[in-house]
Amino acid sequence: xxxxxxxxxxxxxxxxxxxxxxxxxxxxxxxxxxxxxxxxxxxxxxxxxxxxxxxxxxxxxxxxxxxxxxxxxxxxxxxxxxxxxxxxxxxxxxxxxxxxxxxxxxxxxxxxxxxxxxxxxxxxxxxxxxxxxxxxxxxxxxxxxxxxxxxxxxxxxxxxxxxxxxxxxxxxxxxxxxxxxxxxxxxxxxxxxxxxxxxxxxxxxxxxxxxxxxxxxxxxxxxxxxxxxxxxxxxxxxxxxxxxxxxxxxxxxxxxxxxxxxxxxxxxxxxxxxxxxxxxxxxxxxxxxxxxxxxxxxxxxxxxxxxxxxxxxxxxxxxxxxxxxx
Numbered sequence: 001x002x003x004x005x006x007x008x009x010x011x012x013x014x015x016x017x018x019x020x021x022x023x024x025x026x027x028x029x030x031x032x033x034x035x036x037x038x039x040x041x042x043x044x045x046x047x048x049x050x051x052x053x054x055x056x057x058x059x060x061x062x063x064x065x066x067x068x069x070x071x072x073x074x075x076x077x078x079x080x081x082x083x084x085x086x087x088x089x090x091x092x093x094x095x096x097x098x099x100x101x102x103x104x105x106x107x108x109x110x111x112x113x114x115x116x117x118x119x120x121x122x123x124x125x126x127x128x129x130x131x132x133x134x135x136x137x138x139x140x141x142x143x144x145x146x147x148x149x150x151x152x153x154x155x156x157x158x159x160x161x162x163x164x165x166x167x168x169x170x171x172x173x174x175x176x177x178x179x180x181x182x183x184x185x186x187x188x189x190x191x192x193x194x195x196x197x198x199x200x201x202x203x204x205x206x207x208x209x210x211x212x213x214x215x216x217x218x219x220x221x222x223x224x225x226x227x228x229x230x231x232x233x234x235x236x237x238x239x240x241x242x243x244x245x246x247x248x249x250x251x252x253x254x255x256x257x258x259x260x261x262x263x264x265x266x267x268x269x270x271x272x273x274x275x276x277x278x279x280x281x282x283x284x285x286x287x288x289x290x291x292x293x294x295x296x297x298x299x300x301x302x303x304x305x306x307x308x309x310x311x312x313x314x315x316x317x318x319x320x321x322x323x324x325x326x
Contacts, residue, residue: 057136059109061120065129066113067106069137071097074167076143076324078105079130079150081173081306082249083209083241084234085112088147092309095317101324106133108153110245112237121248123256127156134165143168143324147309148280149253152176159261169269170320173306175280176258176289187284194254201247209238215278218305230310262292269296270323272316274304297323 056064068086070093078089086105093103107114109129110121119125130153134142142165146154151174158166181188200208213219213234219226238246271293273286282300290298299319301312309316 056114057133059120059129059132061117063109063117063120063129064115065106065109065133067104067133067137068093069102069104070094071100071102073100073102074141074143074324075102075104075139076145077130077134077139078103079126079144079146079153080105080108080111081148081150082253083111083246084237085240087112087233087237088309089145091313092145092317092320096320096324099321104133104137104139106130108149108249110249111241113240116242116245118244121245122252123152123156123258124160126153126252127160130154130157131161140165141167143170145170145172145320146174147172148306149175149249152253152256152258155258155261155265156256159258159264162264163267166267168267168323169265170272170323171269171286171289172272172316173274173277173280173308174271174285174289175253175256176262176285177292178257178259179254179280179284185284187281189254189281189284191254194250197250198247201243201250205243205246206235206239209235212238216305217307217311218274218276218278218303220278221276221303221305226311230307234307258289259292262289265293265296268323268326269293270319271296271298272301272308272319273298274301274306274308274312276303277306279306 055069056066058064066086076096078086078093080086080088085107089105093105096103106129108126110116120129144154144157144166146152151171154169154171155174155176158169178185179188180194181190210231213231214226216234217226217230218224219231271286271290273282275282286298286300290296301308301315304312
């Protein structure tokens with residue numbers, strides 16, 4: 001018999017009753033939710049090659065790099081922006097996996113589910129980690145796709161490792177050629193802007209990321225329809241990055257000069273950028289990169305923000321697919 005004189009017993013019983021009601025309610029709603037989430041085109045039965053969908057590799061310096069590997073077919077790799085992780089590519093990865101491609105994305109060292117080393121938090125380290133993933137999985141004829149900082153990672157990979165394993169490249173709202181202002185780059189952003197980012201991280205990184213999200217996705221512009229969920233997930237992903245790693249990455253994405261890397265591109269390259277990018281201004285990045293990369297095709301999205309892989313997901317996916325199939 002239940003001892004009603006014991007408040008803990010009463011609490012547990014009420015909890016069990018509530019959980020039972022909640023479970024029943026969820027069960028009743030599952031068919032409708034499943035129907036709403038069913039993709040228009042089902043994934044191939046061999047989506048995970050019979051292997052784990054998620055795994056890690058260990059680099060030469062002992063850093064564990066998390067990656068996910070979906071689908072079968074021609075290979076596309078994805079390098080994410082700061083301070084996010086590979087989940088930021090899910091909208092592109094699912095779409096391309098459904099359209100006959102094998103898609104691989106990793107969390108940059110210090111970000112997401114990868115380990116947080118005190119070294120290698122620079123573009124050479126990031127490029128070598130990408131190379132380690134490509135070599136560990138023995139990927140060939142790869143299309144390298146990079147967003148923001150990830151675009152710099154792609155550029156430095158080609159600069160350091162060449163295009164022996166590369167078929168094509170895509171730079172989306174990418175940081176190259178170089179972001180910081182200097183005598184050689186008078187159109188760049190002043191170093192004080194990046195110092196402010198570092199100061200914001202040290203003072204209160206959680207609030208800093210919340211304040212950054214609206215600019216990242218253009219939610220601070222009139223008429224924006226960016227969801228709260230999109231802003232929330234930006235904060236969630238950002239908070240998974242180590243403070244030291246995120247701090248050091250600011251120097252990597254802002255001060256690294258990719259000019260010579262871009263000149264080494266000898267594969268078909270697509271450049272995508274939003275014309276209202278408040279994070280990486282288009283005139284000092286994509287416009288210049290497209291000139292430096294021989295034969296590059298550039299597409300600009302009017303009024304679009306930095307986070308176009310989310311805000312303009314369908315358009316980005318369509319442009320990616322067309323480029324991949326060309």
